[in-house]
Every structure is written in C-alpha cells, then in structure tokens.
Amino acid sequence: MQTSLPFKKIIIIGGGTAGWISACYLAKMWQDYDLEIKIIESDAIGTIGVGEGTTPSIKGFFEQLGIEAKEWMPACNATYKTGIRFVNWSSDPNYKSYFHPFYSQLDEYFQHEFFQNIQLKHRGFDVHAHPDQYLLASELAQQRKAPIEPEHYPFDMAYAYHFDATLLAQFLKKKALQWNVTHQVATINEVKQKDDGSIASVVTESGETIEADFFVDCSGFRSLLLGKTLKVPYNSFADSLLNDSAVTIVTEREDTTPSMTLSTALSCGWAWRIPLTNRFGNGYVFSSRFQSPQDAEEEFRRHLALPESAQFNHLKMRVGHFAKGWEKNVLAVGLSQGFIEPLEATALHFATQSVVDFVSAVDNSTDQAGYSNQTAYNNKLSDRFSCVRDYIELHYLANSRHDTPYWKAARSHTPSRRLQRILTTWHQGKSVPRVLDEEAVSLQLFGHESWLCLLAGKGVFPESEHTIDALPTAMRIDMQKIKHFVETSAKHYPLHDDALAALKQS
Amino acid sequence: MLPIPQNITIVGLNVHGLLTALLLRKTYKPAVTGITLVGLKEEDSPPKAYIAGKTLNTLLEHFGYSEANWMRQTQATFKLSNRYVGFSEQEFSVANASEVDILHQPLMLELSKLKRQAYQLDLSLDDFFFAAALAKRNLSPKAQDFPFETDYQYQVDANCLFTLLQKIAAEHSITTLPSTLETLQLDQHGTLKHIECEDQILSGDYFFDCTQSAQLLIGNMPDFRQETLPEVRINDRVLTYTLAAECCASEVVTTALDCGFVLQYTLQDAVHFQYHYSSKFIQDPQAVQLLERHISQQGYKKVLQRHLSASQAYLVSQPWIHNCLAVGPACGLTQGSEDHELSHTFAMLEQFVSSIQSPDDAKDVIKNYNHRIKSRFVYAHSYHSTLQLLNSRRNSPYWQTPQDANALTPIGRSLFSQWLSGEDLSVEPVLDINGLTAWYALFSGLGHYPTGELKPHPKSRAIQDNIQDMCRKLAGCCLNFQTHDSLIAEGKHHANITAV
C-alpha cells in the first residue's frame, strides 16, 4: 500500500472525454497527495466529438467522483439508457429485432425459463425463446420508461446514460479545474525520452518544454505517446471487424424521449440512434471496403428521411488496441489505447475502467515507484479487450443477412478459439453460461444474459420440427405469466420524460 | 382400479365431516353419487380456531362464496407467518413462502452456512422472509400490481366455519341425518356393508369416518391399529380462551410458557389462545392462572369464552382400510405448535379423489394412499418434535426434562445433522406443511450455531451491507401492501352493504 504517491506531476495530453475523465478521477482519488495534474490540449486538433452511449459502469464512476445525476445529467442533455435494440440484423422475420438489456435483478426471476426454452428450441421445439418477453428493461424501453428503481419496487436495475459528449467534456473540465487540475492549450509536436525510453518531457509548438514524472496519453487515435513515441505494438481487429468509417448527423427530438439506443443494420454496417433531451445523435458505421463515404451518406440520409441539404460529418476509425495500455511512465486512456468499434458503446467503459484500475494498481503497488502491478494491469486490459471484442464480433458472425457482400464477409472470418467454443456449445444446445464461466468471459462487461440474448435474439436456432404441444405439459412455459410479471413490474417505473423533468427540478 | 363412488356415507357432523361431504360433492355430481352425512352436532362446541390454506378458499369459491364473503362469515383473518417466542433467546418467524424470497434465497443459504462454519455474523433469518416482513408490519397479503405471489393462509373461527359449511351442504344435495351411530356391519372380507343409526340402515360403497378421536368406524375395522407419535413432553391438555380484540394480526404467535406453549390466533374482533400443556407438570388451576397472566400481559381483558379439554397425539396405522377412510382427527392428531388439521383433511380428500382415478390395482392404490397420508403426519410431527427437543428454554421442570437429540424423528435427525455439518438441508418437503426454508428458520431461530471462538469474516462489512440492502428492498416491497386491519374492515364494510 502506498503511503505517498510515486508521482509529483502528471501531464495528461488531450482534452477529449478521455482526457477529462482521467483528470477528474486522478484529481479526486489522489486529492490528498501533493500532486500536480496538468492537461494539455490542442486547439488545432479537435476532439472526436462522438461517443454518446455508455454502459452501466459509468454510473459507478460518477458516484466515485461524488457527482450526482441531478447535477451532471441536465448539464449534458443526458437521458437514461435501458439497453440497445438491434433491428434488422437477422433475415428471419421472427427475429426482426431484439433488445439487449442491462441487468435487472427481476430478470433472474424467469431466467431459468428463458434458459430452458433456449435448450428446447435447440432440440427443435417451437417454443418461445426470443429474449424480449423475459426482460424488464425491454418492456421499460418499449414504454419509454426510466430504469430508476422506485422506493416501493426496489429491485436492482443496472442502467447507463446517453449524453452529449462535448457537453460532458465541458462539464468534467469545470470539475477538474475546481479540483486544481491546470489546463493549457497547446499542440505538442515533440516528445523527449530518457535513456531508458521513458518520457522525459513534451515540447509545445511554441517551444515550451513541459516535464513530468508521469504522462497520460489521451490524444485520441493519434496515440502520441503510447503508439507514436513508445512504439508499443498494435493488435488490429480489422480482420474480424470490418467497419472503419462513420458518417454522423444530429436530428430533432421526438415528442417523448426513448430510453434506449437503436442499432439498425444497413447495407454495409449499422446505424445508431441515440436520444438526448434536445436531439438525437445518429451515425452510420460502415466499411469503406464495401461502400464509399458518399454512398454511405446517401443511404443514411434516406434511412433517416432527411433532405438532400442535410449536412453530415465523416469520421475514420481504427479498430484494435495497443498490446499494453501502460508502458513505462505512460498510461493511455481512450482512443489512444484502443477502440473496438462503437457497437455496444463500450469505449467510455474502457476509458473509465482503465483509469480506475490504474489508480488501484498504483495504490496497491508493493514498490515505491508504483509499478509492481503494471504487468497485471496490462494483462487485465488485454483480456478485457479480447472478451469484449469476441462479443462484438459475435454480432457480425451471428447475422443472417444475405443482401450484400458486406454481411456475408462480416460472418465469414474465423473466430477466436474461445468464441468458436462458445458458438459450438450454443449450436450443440449445451450450456453457454458454463463455458462463459470456464473461459472467465462473464467476469467482463457482458454477462451470461448478454450472450444468450444476442444468440437467441438473432434467432440462431435450428428449424423447429415439433410444435409446443409435443412437449409434456410440465415443460411448457407459461408465457402469459411471464408477460404479466414483466408488464406489472414495468408499471412501477416512472416515464422517462417525467424522470428527466424531476432531475431538472431537483 | 377402484370403483367410482356412488353412495358415500360420512359419519361425524363437524367441520371435517362437512368438508369431506363438500369436497366430494365438488368432484362427484349428485346424479352419480349420493352423499349422506350422519351425526349430531356437539352441544356447546368449544371455541376453536383453525388455520386453513388456499384450498378452503377454492372450495368455498366453487360453491359461490367469495373470499371476502366467507371470511366475514367465519370471522377469518389472514395468516402470513408463525412467530415463535420464548423458545430460545431470540424470537423467530417461520414465514409462508413468497416469490420475493427467491431473489435472495441464495444469500440466505450462503450466510447461514458461513455462520454454521463459526464465522461471526450478525444474522437473523427473519430478515430473509418477505411474508415475515409483512406480518411484522401487520400488513395483509394483498397488494395492487405486485406480481410476486406470497402464499398466505387463513385464521378461521371453527364454529362459524361449521355453520357456513352446514348451510352450503344443505344447498348442495348433501343428505344430513341427525342421528347417532349404533352398530356397523362388516362382510366376511372385513368390508363395511352398512351402518345402523337409530332406526335407519345406511349402506355405502365408501364410508368416511370423521368422528374425531372417537374413531367410530375406523376403530372397528378388522386391521385397525393405532400408533402413538413419540412425544417428548406429552401435552395432554388444551386450555382455550377467546377474548375481544380490536386490531388483528396477520400472524400466529406461538409462545413457550411453563409446561407447554400457547398458540395465539387472531380472528375478526377476537383473539383466541390455545394453551397446550402437560398435566404431569402443572395442575389445571395453575395453568389457568398462567395463561390468564400471559393474556393480560398481551393487553387483552374481555374474556368471551373459555374451555378445557384433553388431547393426545396419535396416528392410525392404516387411514384407509377396505372401504373405510378416517378423515380429520379420526386419522390422527399431531400436537402441533402449528395447526395442520384442516390441511390434512384437504390433502386426504384430494388424495382419495386421485386414487379413484388411478388405473392401478386397488390394493396398491390404498397402500400408496396410506403411505402418503401417514408421511404428512410424520413430517408435521417431525417439525414439532424438533422444536420441542432442540429449544433452549430451561426455566421449568417441564423444559428441563432431558434434551435427547436422539429422540428426534428420522427426518428431524437427518436434517439436524445436515445443519450441524454445515451442509445445505435436503429433504422431500411436504410443501403445504413446511418447506425447506422453515427448517432453516427453525434451526437458526433456535440458535444452533457454533459457540466459543468465532472467526471474523474478511468480507463481514460487505455481508452486512448486503443484508441491509435486502432489508431495504423488503421494506420497500411492503409499501405496496394494504394493512391487515383495513382489509378486514373493508370486508366487513362490503358485507354490510351486501346485507342492506
């Protein structure tokens, strides 16, 4: 356990979401140490500006910072997120869409029934194995309700948020400055290393040399320190995840605010639709190998029914991650560390977890320099990347669209050994949760239900051979009972717009 | 295969006789099956309360009486839990099952195991049972838009129930014969041919003996034998008091007193105490004094009725012999700290009806019936005798008689040894009597945890947080439930309007 901090000065390069997340967390957690934190961002190099969907870990992150929802949510036009609805990922009309929920304690209640019907479906019985009807979050999303647990219906409910990434960066910036983080606008165009290769200082375009004993690289896809300077090897996911481009646009809000992200498969990728209190954020993530940016823009424009005059924004992205997230005296957080692609909105989860794990690694370090847990940290991060990558990859492998070469290519690569094992287990109708546990996958972001929802929701089942009547009565699940349970439970939750209005008022 | 009954004769004009008649009538239509009930109503019936399960409601609803209606007529209230007081240092509850409990049962199992492994944990299993949480707040089992089912029972006034059942029987082709049994006639195989009542001869293909401990039919069957249920401290007396009461609890309270225990039932406008004690250890006048003191400590004053009777535990070895079945106390009586009398009767008739439908050989069907029914009694008795043997009360000679764990029934013994060795409990439970969690509640409530040096648990803080979180959740769920008092008052109000 550290009694004093091994660092006196930390420089964070980059003022995107990752930079401010890092600044706030380090400042808050190490507020009692004699530590100077400075963030340097370039006004010539913009932030990526997207990144509006999150996973539930972000909630805990804000809690650790001591920032209440009523403070930050209205400031960032934030809304609640119950999960993601995936539309048109399957060509089977019975599986046109499905919902991937965040965990609800109440889902455990009929989990056994869901699992049982999945097994029966594999044995060819025409039972109800589509996940939506079993899940509370799906019902809440359907009714545009907020996933906030009421006092009289106090069951655990995980949820996340949607927010305006630019506003969030501004909000966190304000907080960080209050917490004594200093801020400098400058572009770094040189990095100086010590003999051992570690970073000694960074030099701004005006020639100022800024030294520190530790650096956090939040420079986005540029990966100025980790990638460019320290030359940590990069593991690309481009072979299995084809998307490398995105086209984005904001559109007007609807009368009521949805509490979910929509992910709709298009001809060469998929489109997100994220509700904020004042607008929707929309983006089409596609593969430039299969569609030109112009064609993608045109398809997306039609998809959104927007006029020709609509102004889109184009982005390039690189999928993969650096073999280490923490090398020498550099920690990379955000896009500079890696990116899996926006499906399932996991990037900010990586950013927050990276900085949380880093603080814990240093605090629990057994050496004075604070590095004794560095290898373990890097291994854990790599593991997280590969587990989450497998899950995202499964979306593509499990698609059943036949309309374009893109979708055929998306499912035609060889999965990792682990993913192959999961798929084989599924096709054999055996227990996927057991394999997930054995492979320690379920310790990561996506638990059992997520995997089962994906496979069942996309209708990855053999053709049904027997009607439900062929089953002994005791094995027939009363779907009406489950429906009643889920619908009655949903009654207890507030309407999303009411919950948002209450936040504003408080 | 057994023949479908065409002519049923029931002896015993009491709640069990009437329930038998009505339960059979529900299955067998008058055009096919004649049902005759013979007996004289006992003069001056003692006050008594029963615990009834949902099966009573199903039966009465079948005959057109809504829950609110029949509850009003029988002064019934709800029962969610049984609270045990004075058997050990802490009082504890054995609660009815609730679907809410499913969500935190794994935690309960894990923590009760840790505590048995000598970890220092502040643990009361009461916290894990939702029905107990409701009962402690004096709530009813009814809520709007609360999709978890919580099992509940009823506390019913026996005499009012008798009157209602009698009325229903009269409306539904049950022939009642106010007469007493004189003789019975068996054929050479030992089958009951007919019975003679004053100047009438009543034949039947099936005879039901509902004559309680008199056992007028079954007691005269050729292979009749009676077994005593091994009792540790034989309670041979029951002293009952009924008092006026204003508010009504949704639980039964069982309190250990010197030389026995008192069951406290709540009826609408009344509270009913049953003191089961052993005359070997206490004289009747002292028992009266003791019970009266207990009653006044509870704040009750206005005595409406009192009664003293003898009681004994027994079980017939074959509840069904040839064409004669013993139902109700005629079959057996466990000296329960919980009352299963009516639930046994319902189970017997349900089992009888399914036996008639069975395609198997008649002999096997009857054998199976006898086995099942006896198992119920033995199971109920096991629970009771475990409570009697393993409690830690030592304040009178009655409670100081040697505590010999070997006197536990095989079920009790096996479960207790599983408990002590830190295993998960496993037994084939008779669910409408007591599920597995009731055994956890019992062993834990009686304080059977290691003593001496306890180990601190490395995650004790997180464990206590978990428990607190669960209690918060249960308390939150309780907010959905109507108070017991207001629900009962609503029922009365509704009945008044209907009457007008």
Ligand SMILES: Cc1cc2nc3c(=O)[nH]c(=O)nc-3n(C[C@H](O)[C@H](O)[C@H](O)COP(=O)(O)OP(=O)(O)OC[C@H]3O[C@@H](n4cnc5c(N)ncnc54)[C@H](O)[C@@H]3O)c2cc1C
């Ligand atoms: C199409 C797309 C959709 C996405 N959707 C989601 C989503 O739904 N959910 C989610 O969690 N994430 C999403 N992400 C990822 C998310 O946008 C990023 O993880 C997040 O914005 C953090 O970015 P960043 O701060 O690492 O990088 P950036 O926002 O790119 O910021 C980089 C910063 O570094 C500074 N900088 C760079 N070079 C220098 C230099 N030489 N000198 C000084 N400063 C420099 C820049 O000025 C800038 O401030 C998405 C990403 C893409 C591409």
